[in-house]
Amino acid sequence: MTKAISIHNLDHYFGQGSLRKQVLFNLNLEVSAGEMIILTGPSGSGKTTLLTLVGGLRSAQFGSLQVLGQEVCHASAKQLVQVRRRNGYIFQAHNLHGSLTALQNVKMGLELHQHIELQQMQTRSAQMLEQVGLTNHLHHYPDQLSGGQKQRVAIARALVSYPQIVLADEPTAALDSQSGRDVVNLMQKLAKEQGCTILMVTHDNRILDVADRILYMEDGKLVNASQVMVKI
Numbered sequence: 409m410t411k412a413i414s415i416h417n418l419d420h421y422f423g424q425g426s427l428r429k430q431v432l433f434n435l436n437l438e439v440s441a442g443e444m445i446i447l448t449g450p451s452g453s454g455k456t457t458l459l460t461l462v463g464g465l466r467s468a469q470f471g472s473l474q475v476l477g478q479e480v481c482h483a484s485a486k487q488l489v490q491v492r493r494r495n496g497y498i499f500q501a502h503n504l505h506g507s508l509t510a511l512q513n514v515k516m517g518l519e520l521h522q523h524i525e526l527q528q529m530q531t532r533s534a535q536m537l538e539q540v541g542l543t544n545h546l547h548h549y550p551d552q553l554s555g556g557q558k559q560r561v562a563i564a565r566a567l568v569s570y571p572q573i574v575l576a577d578e579p580t581a582a583l584d585s586q587s588g589r590d591v592v593n594l595m596q597k598l599a600k601e602q603g604c605t606i607l608m609v610t611h612d613n614r615i616l617d618v619a620d621r622i623l624y625m626e627d628g629k630l631v632n633a634s635q636v637m638v639k640i
């Protein structure tokens with residue numbers, strides 16, 4: 409099966425000189441295309457760092473990290489931009505632009521893809537908002553939407569370009585139990601329909617069951633599955 413993400417002996421350090429600190433230790437991981445992976449573990453264990461490396465949001469320097477067959481370790485700034493363009497991102501704080509409507513926010517997810525015509529962008533964005541149940545909110549601004557609705561706009565924006573990989577960091581953290589559940593169910597449904605791989609960082613034990621596989625991180629290391637069952 410095609411590997412969406414392939415990680416071998418990945419280390420990561422922050423800081424320089426005497427402040428240099430290792431935060432990821434010899435990570436090894438294979439993620440198949442279409443898998444939904446949840447990455448969990450204590451605060452400070454390195455989950456977000458790993459997510460940002462996979463997303464090309466920071467540069468990986470030691471070991472090997474392949475995303476969709478492309479080596480990201482030692483990649484140039486230009487190559488990292490290409491990696492970022494192929495991914496969708498969903499964050500806890502949804503990062504919607506307050507001065508843009510839901511439709512305009514989703515359309516931004518397509519604006520890096522210059523081959524798509526304006527009218528087509530508009531249509532696709534509206535369809536995506538329909539799929540997340542927001543047909544009646546296309547022209548609402550973020551402050552006119554609930555937390556769950558805002559997160560659904562963020563999902564629509566992340567998926568509108570049909571990315572092969574979606575990276576999500578605590579997408580349910582700001583939501584009540586029911587909205588959190590709705591949001592992950594929606595992510596799972598749309599991702600399966602589009603065949604995209606999801607890597608999601610979460611502390612939210614209520615949503616672990618949506619994952620095809622749960623990974624546990626502790627002190628910068630991936631702990632193996634048999635130990636995970638004891639910890640969760």
Ligand SMILES: Nc1ncnc2c1ncn2[C@@H]1O[C@H](COP(=O)(O)OP(=O)(O)OP(=O)(O)O)[C@@H](O)[C@H]1O
Nearest residue numbers: 422423431449450451452453454455456457458611
């Ligand atoms: N930009 C940075 N510069 C220096 N150290 C950092 C930086 N980002 C993270 N760290 C450190 O790296 C370690 C891992 O942090 P990371 O944010 O990846 O953990 P996490 O598991 O995602 O935590 P949380 O669940 O609290 O978000 C922590 O010790 C953190 O203090």
